[in-house]
Amino acid sequence: MADKALIEKAKKIFEYFLSKKGSRKTPERFSVIDELYSLPEDEHMDVEGLFLSMRNKGYTISRATIYNTLDLLVESGLAVKHQFKDKVALYEQALTYKHHDHHVCNQCRKIREFSDPKINEIKETVGAEFNSSIKSHSLVLYGDCLIKDCENKLDLV
Template identity: 45%
Template structure:
């Protein structure tokens, strides 16, 4: 979910700047470039993909700075980290985050987002039963996509 509105991005940048100042950390050009690249993202990404994208855009930054900045952005609640199975962690922007869940194809690693209000209803019902205040949830469904162009789809077994 990229932020296309400059005012929204300024809110994100200001929030990150305040977060850094509170912790007596510097708001470096590299950190802001990383933040900008993240908020241009249209899909989930891993740290290496982000690093390569920054390099392709001539942003001079180390992998360590990318990982450290991702950790800061998670602490600041501007980025969410997802661990889908045993795969490398994936990230997505979290400002103005709309709750959604994920389908993950175990063959091609394609990630599909979906939102179903019935899940929210179940969450509220379960929270009420257990007298529990839910602050977030994560639902990841793993399986095999049925797309014809799934690049890693296993070959059909011959009958016989």
Template identity: 80%
Template sequence: MAEKSILDKAKKIFENFLLRQGSRKTPERFSVIDELYALPQDEHIDVEGLFLLMRNKGYSISRATIYNTLDLLVECGLAVKHQFKDKVALYEQALTYKHHDHHVCNQCRKIREFSDERINLIKETMGKELSSAITSHSLVLYGDCQIPNCKNLKLV
């Protein structure tokens, strides 16, 4: 869960972004940012999951509003969008985002974040080899769940 000062900063950034775009500052849009930033910082959520979460909390909001708002949040740097193997877009907070990579279980779909300095060394080495100033990368490792009694495991 984001602390209040982070949420306030995110809302101010979003408000300024909407003003620059000439877009409306609707309560529904700000409720999406409230709920995204209320999630644990390492949680990834899809539109359907966010829609159900918000409906269960009593919000009256459409999936289209959630889709459109998440796109705006990605555009202004307040959310990161990931497309993993199953092709469902997942979103996470980005205001205090520190680069990390992901491991996705093929069986239970659990997503785990990790960072390893060796990956940055590879990035730098490949940048030199390719004569490129590499500015970003994305690494997703896929594997089969071997967590004993994994609560996420879906039996096929």
């Protein structure tokens, strides 16, 4: 179930962002917010997935509009863009975003999110070593699911 208050907050922020930028406030752009913010918080979606989902719900929107709107959402801080190995860009909502890292299965391509405080300790250590205030990081671990858990089981017999 989508959090309507969260969607409305995202729309207000986006409207303000578009006004400051001098960009058009089209219904199609706001429908992308509806769709992205209707996903579960930990779900990642690509442009094609958004396009098909929106078309199935009766929206008339082009892929180009989705691409352009997602770029604006990333720029405004309302979406986060991820690029995993050989996958197309994936997006997730950012208003309730808490930093996390990712594990991607080489077989089934399932993306799992995780957080570990030791990673922040490493970030602080590296920052001190290079006399740098590290603002962000990205960590993606690629591995194989345990065979019994993998959604793309290999026939090993």
